[in-house]
Every structure is written in structure tokens, then in C-alpha cells.
Amino acid sequence: MNSAVEQAALLALDWGSSGLRAFLINAQGLTLATRSSAQGASVMNGKPEAYLAALDQIAGDWLLARPQLPLLACGMVGAKHGWREAPYADCPAGEADLAAQTVSVDANGRSLRIIPGLLHQPAGLPPDVMRGEETQLIGALQLYPQLTEAACVVMPGTHSKWAELREANVRGFVSQMTGELYALLRQHSVLGRLMPEQVEASDTAAFLKGVQAARDQGELGLAHQLFAVRTLGLMEQLPAAGLADYLSGLLIGHELRAGLAWRAAQGLSQAPLVLIGEPTLCARYEQGLSVFACKPDLLLDNTAPAGLWRLAQSAAWLLTTN
């Protein structure tokens, strides 16, 4: 028998919209094996048999070898149109709340537990939601105990999240549609027309120029500043190859402007500032933060496996006998 699967105490699944990642983790929280596939929740059309097939494809051999291995998942697999809805838990929430509100779905005779997303609705404001990021936050707390008292955690992406951690709980958060706006504007708007299809390398100067414009003239409005992507190209004041980076800088700059103001309003300016996400994207946010004279204390890659293990460990779901 493969020694990774033999030593595993948990099969952890990070099942987002656009992909699925499976981790074999031992009782001490060490990741022994990782696999990934493109079978994200968005291509499942809410069909249980599609989820079952994707699970079988990514981990069928592991489950055959270790039928008792507990299964724990986070992400869009638990959305309303996912495999089984895991209703949002309310903020503030910590690991015990998340574990208590996990739902189970039958996976060919095995039970798959799904971690709920989080809902945050401050008085008088619209609701905000996350699904998957709550597990990354638990993972960051597990890996870095210095975040327990207080931290501001930024998770860049399609729908970036800025979260407030207090006493090992997620007290609140805000979403920013930065990544989705970038893709939309690049692909479907008038701004994309002057951009070349392929660019040799990213233009850091153009990116920083966009961030600076957001910092210095953001009060003119994002919808105004975006138009400059077109006019700077039209007037040849920026090379066509740099327009996409300028657009990215404007959008990330507006996120940072609003996010840093939110951080200050939560009283988190002195607390650790953490970036979690894909390393290239985190590096870009780090560059953007430098324009605001701000430096993240930690840059972390996906902390979902650590969060899944932590939740399983604290709820005593790990397989203790091999």
C-alpha cells in the first residue's frame, strides 16, 4: 500500500467554483499527498452524480484503500446550487461554530462533511458572504498563533475578501469584486479593444501608475478612472502592452484604498496584515500595498488544508486508528 494513504488520518477537499483539490493529511496535520482537478462546482450543474464522479476520479483509489478515511470539504460544494447546501454560519464565528454547523452528504455509502460559509451583516448594511475563505482563515490561525488576538487578512481573487480576526474568531469581512471586474473589462468592454491579445511580460511601471492614480485621485470615482485606460491608449501616453497592467493597478488600487480604510475603521491598523492566495497575485498586492506605504506581515499560499485539518482535529473527526 502507498505509504501516504496508509498514514493518512483525513481526506480533505478544497472544492471551489473553478477547481477541486484533494489532500491526504496525517494525524499531526502534515499534508502527505495533493491532487487537483478542474472539476469545480461551477461545472457540476448541481448534480450529485457529477460530484460523486469527480470525487471518485480524484480520490477513488485512496478511498478504496482506506474506506474508513473521514472526508471533509469546504467551498462552493456547499453552496445553494452545490452538492448539498451548508447554510451560512453567522459572524462572529470560530472553529467550534463552523464544526457544529457542518452538514453531511452521502458519498457512495460514506459520509462527506461540508463546512458552512460565513455570513456577515452589520446593522443597516447589505449582507456579505464567503464560502471556502472561512476555512483558509482557520488554517492561518492554526499555522500562525500570533494571529489569534487580532489580524487583518486579505484574500485576493475573483471576489477578494478582507477579514477581521479577533480572539480566533472571524468577526466580520468585506468582499471586493476586483478580479471579476478585471476579467469583464478586459474581455467585454471598450477598454479591452486597444490591448494586445498576448503580452510578453507584465509592465510593473504601468501597474504602479494605476495604483497611484487610485490612491491620489480615487475620489473622482472608479467608473471615471477606468475610462483613462482607453484615453491613455488612444493618446499613446501608455504603450498598448501596459494597458492591462494599468487597468489591474486601478482596480487593485481601489480595493486597497477602500480595504485599508475599512481596516483602520475596524481598529486593525496595528494588527498583523496577512495576504493569503496564489503567490503571483499576492506579490502583486504586496507591490500595490507599497504604494500605500504598507507592508504585509505574512504572505501565505492556500491555507485551506491546514484549516480542514484543524476543524477535523478539534471536532475529533480524524481517524485515530490505522
Place this chain on the structure above:
Amino acid sequence: MNSAVEQAALLALDWGSSGLRAFLINAQGLTLATRSSAQGASVMNGKPEAYLAALDQIAGDWLLARPQLPLLACGMVGAKHGWREAPYADCPAGEADLAAQTVSVDANGRSLRIIPGLLHQPAGLPPDVMRGEETQLIGALQLYPQLTEAACVVMPGTHSKWAELREANVRGFVSQMTGELYALLRQHSVLGRLMPEQVEASDTAAFLKGVQAARDQGELGLAHQLFAVRTLGLMEQLPAAGLADYLSGLLIGHELRAGLAWRAAQGLSQAPLVLIGEPTLCARYEQGLSVFACKPDLLLDNTAPAGLWRLAQSAAWLLTTN
């Protein structure tokens, strides 16, 4: 002979991206006849023969009857990829500057004059441009002499413009991509998914709620507030039929927030506030302005014909003998 064409002193063309409108105007500035077609500059692919055919289709009979009728056009017909490029005139600019920088193109042996767009580039900021709206501004000045000293003119649309008029000149302006963002988000983003294809009537309460959110929490960022269109739908805190109006309210609210701050920075808060555009859209902006305790002094429909006539009249291009 048709009496309208017999009495005309000018054939004026408002030739934008998405449509073409032709006006027969007499020596006193009275519009005698109007025609419109969908042959906008965006479907011409920059081909002179396509422009010629569209002109012939909309006004061939008029031109046959009155071969000497002067032709004057504004709009995207003069863009870089239009029929003939009319390079941007610099702000500040008045009617004499626009008339002096008109370019001519041959239209089957006749000369068609094209009015330039305007370029505004304040020190240290990216350039901003308009094409077509400069003629609407001249038209508003022609029709309402009380705007001569100073005015703030808002032209809502795909790329809304906020212009500063001083001493009958366009001193500067800012664009806001409000209409384009609405269309993009509605058609291509995650926000459109919960919206029904067809809605019976517009939901004014949802629209005003969006404007209020922009006014009161705009500092959280447009990219954050947009996400509420999804969460309010998901949590059933707004009916699905109102989500598009809420989105429209957020976008228009952010435009008004930024635009009114810009108006104040230009020292225009006491000057007349004018809306020019499609009446339904102007009514929506008027509703939005009420949330900011602000009331427009004038609501005007397309003033391009008045502007075209005014430019032709002041440059002595009108046909004086019939």
C-alpha cells in the same frame, strides 16, 4: 418639392457609435424634418463606402432635391476609425475653436464637414475625451443663454460626461463609464444571474436604495458595493425583479457622488445644473440627484441639432439663397 427640404439651410447629422440622425434645419434654426437610422459608426468598420451608403439611404432624396445644401456632422463619424478623423480640439474651447478645427470629407462630390471632439487633460492627470457631446453643449448654450456665464452639464449615457461651461466655453469635463458598466455587469457578471430576463416595470424603491447606499457607504468602494447585488438576491432581502434597478442605483449613485464632488471642486455648486439626454434616463438621474438633495435646473433632450445649426450659423456655412 417637399416644403421642408425646400426651406432647409442645413443638413445636420448627429452620427454616433450606435445610430445616425439627420435633421433639415432652416436659416432661423428651426428643425423642419428629422430622420434616424441604426447606421452608427460602429457598424461601418471605417469604410468610406459604408458611410456614403448610409448617408444616401437617410438623405439621398434630400440631397438630390437640394444639391447645394451644406452638410455638417458631429460624433464618432470623426473618430480615428470613423469616416475621416477630426482630431480633438483642446479645452477650453468654444464654438469658434470647434468651427475652425472642422475637417472635410468628400461625399460623392459634396463636402461634408465634421466637427472635432474635445480633449481635456488637466496637469498630472490622464486625458479625457468626448465626441458629439461638445456639439450638444454648443446647442445648450444656443438654446439657453442663461448658461453662458457658467453651468454644470451632465450628459448621462454609456460614457456619461460632466462638463464645466464658463463664458460660453467648455473649460473641462470628466467621463464616467456608468452605462457600459451596467450593461457589462448585467450581461456578463455573476450579478446578472439572479436577475429575471424580463421585468414588468422598474422598481423605483430598489433604484433609490442603491443610490442611497452609494451616498452613505460609497467609501467602502464600488467593487464592494456591487457584490451586494448578489448577496441581497441570495438572501432574499431584495426581490429578484428589483436587482437590476438596485445595480443601476449603485452605479448612478457612485457617478453622482463623484460628479457632485467634482462640480463643487470646480466652483460650480451655485451655477445652473443641466441634464441632457434621453428623457427616461434623465428622469432617472433626476431621481438619483434628489437623494443628494439636488435638483437639476434644466432637463434637455438631444441638443445636437441646435449645436450643429449654431456652429454652421456662426461660421457662415448656412445656405443663404434658396
